[in-house]
Amino acid sequence: MQRVVILGRGASGKSTLAKRLGEITNLPVIELDKLFWQPGLLPTPRDSWSVVQDRLAGRDQWIMDGDLGPYDAVEVRLHRADTVILLDFSLVRCALQAIKRSRERADFWRWLLAYRRKYLPLLLQAIAQHASTADVLTFRDPSDAERFLNTMRVPNPI
Secondary structure (H helix, E strand, C coil), X not given: CCEEEEEECCCCCHHHHHHHHHHHHCCCEEEXXXXXXXXXXXXCCHHHHHHHHHHHHCCCCEEEECCCHHHCCCXXXXXXXXXXXXXXXXXXHHXXXXXXXXXXXXXXXXXXXXXXXXXXXXXXXXXXXHCCCCEEEEECCHHHHHHHHHHHCCCCCC
């Protein structure tokens, strides 16, 4: 596990998982939301976004977390991934998390609501097409992700 892509519905905990996995593996974490959104919450144009991701994905080691829905060019980072983690948590859980963390724009809520019906099938197709040799881990509940993190921890020698 050297190049990890973490995807999932908004407010599913992608950044939190990336940070915790980075602490365990010592892989550098790249939070794509911080690079993608321009001042005024304007999306980076797709061509420019592909160039940025290509540069980042060219590194030897990384964890990239982010799912930018209709704005994304996910295939760029999937090409280099050796591991893909998909957080497929429920709408209710993600909506509650989103409400707790901040006010969100209408396009976020449209994406959140349509995720499983509209965006997840496209994402699964992109994973199959662009990351066919990667290990794909799907977590449907936060406890699945927690168990995974626990397996990644190296026991302390006595």
